[in-house]
Amino acid sequence: MFEIKTKRFLNPTVCEMDILAPLVAKKTEPGQFIILRVDDEGERIPLTVAGYDRKNGTVKIIFQIVGATTKLLSVKEVGDTIPDFVGPLGNETELDGLQNVCIVGGGVGCAIAYPVANKLAEMKANVTSIIGFRNKDLVILEEEFKKASNEFYCMTDDGSYGEQGNVCVPLERMLASGKKFDKIIAIGPIIMMKFVCETAKKYNVPCVVSMNPIMIDGTGMCGGCRLTVDGKVKFACVDGPDFDGYKVDFDELMARNRMYADFERHAYEETCNLLNKEVK
Numbered sequence: 573m574f575e576i577k578t579k580r581f582l583n584p585t586v587c588e589m590d591i592l593a594p595l596v597a598k599k600t601e602p603g604q605f606i607i608l609r610v611d612d613e614g615e616r617i618p619l620t621v622a623g624y625d626r627k628n629g630t631v632k633i634i635f636q637i638v639g640a641t642t643k644l645l646s647v648k649e650v651g652d653t654i655p656d657f658v659g660p661l662g663n664e665t666e667l668d669g670l671q672n673v674c675i676v677g678g679g680v681g682c683a684i685a686y687p688v689a690n691k692l693a694e695m696k697a698n699v700t701s702i703i704g705f706r707n708k709d710l711v712i713l714e715e716e717f718k719k720a721s722n723e724f725y726c727m728t729d730d731g732s733y734g735e736q737g738n739v740c741v742p743l744e745r746m747l748a749s750g751k752k753f754d755k756i757i758a759i760g761p762i763i764m765m766k767f768v769c770e771t772a773k774k775y776n777v778p779c780v781v782s783m784n785p786i787m788i789d790g791t792g793m794c795g796g797c798r799l800t801v802d803g804k805v806k807f808a809c810v811d812g813p814d815f816d817g818y819k820v821d822f823d824e825l826m827a828r829n830r831m832y833a834d835f836e837r838h839a840y841e842e843t844c845n846l847l848n849k850e851v852k
Contacts, residue, residue, distance in 0.1 A: 574653055574654050575592040576651065578650060585636055586683075590625070591657055593631050596657065597630055600631060602664060603664045604620070604621055604660035606631065607787075608657045609641075611654070617639075619633045622634040622683040623687050635683075662812060663812065663813070663814065667688070667692055671697050672698045674755075674757070675688060676701075676756060676760070677739075680760075681782070683713065685703070689701050702727065705726075707729065725739075727741065738764070739764060740767050743771055747772070747774070747775040753777050755779070756772045757814075765781040768781075768817070769817035769818060778816075779818065780817060783814075787809055
């Protein structure tokens with residue numbers, strides 16, 4: 573069993589937890605993920621590692637409450653346990669040799685982008701971070717990004733915080749002014765990553781994206797996380813989750829992810845109803 577050591581809400585729908593998992597903490601690196609189950613009858617869900625403490629043996633996860641499992645996980649408290657916490661899985665983000673990098677995070681994808689930015693900072697690289705959200709109430713990890721970045725931008729769609737606009741606004745501005753990056757690393761909603769890649773491509777800057785499609789076993793056997801990269805079928809769990817953004821078929825991936833939206837919403841509603849009955 574894996575104990576929840578800390579818990580806090582970063583905003584009304586995003587929760588952060590530190591899970592005691594010494595063997596996972598010992599090996600995990602930025603970009604990799606774990607698969608957990610909330611109970612013995614629960615589904616397996618992947619969550620990218622948002623941080624780790626090798627000394628204390630904990631792994632940080634940050635998740636948005638969108639489905640049944642994340643809802644069940646969000647009501648657990650410090651001291652509670654979960655039965656399964658498997659990892660690290662996938663490949664770590666390749667950072668060797670990078671000196672000047674732009675990290676672009678969108679929404680809860682910032683939880684994945686931050687450890688990458690922090691690792692680059694530890695490597696003494698020059699880090700420019702751009703994080704974007706729909707509005708002020710959804711902003712997460714701002715101070716953490718500031719500490720890891722030489723240059724920092726916070727964007728909101730409605731202008732309620734930071735600068736108004738999407739993450740491509742400052743990115744385009746910097747690239748158009750002649751600013752050079754060894755690589756752009758984008759992590760967030762699929763549509764955001766697509767447009768970051770289109771912006772980067774105009775200036776011939778390499779762009780890596782982190783894929784989070786539907787995933788079940790995390791070992792490449794189920795095929796649920798397949799996507800098309802450079803015309804070939806790849807599996808996010810074993811070939812990724814990072815891929816060359818110029819080669820990803822984003823439109824196909826968005827269409828596949830939409831197939832399960834209704835099912836996920838119904839499962840979430842049923843879980844909420846069940847929890848409400850238990851409280852009463």
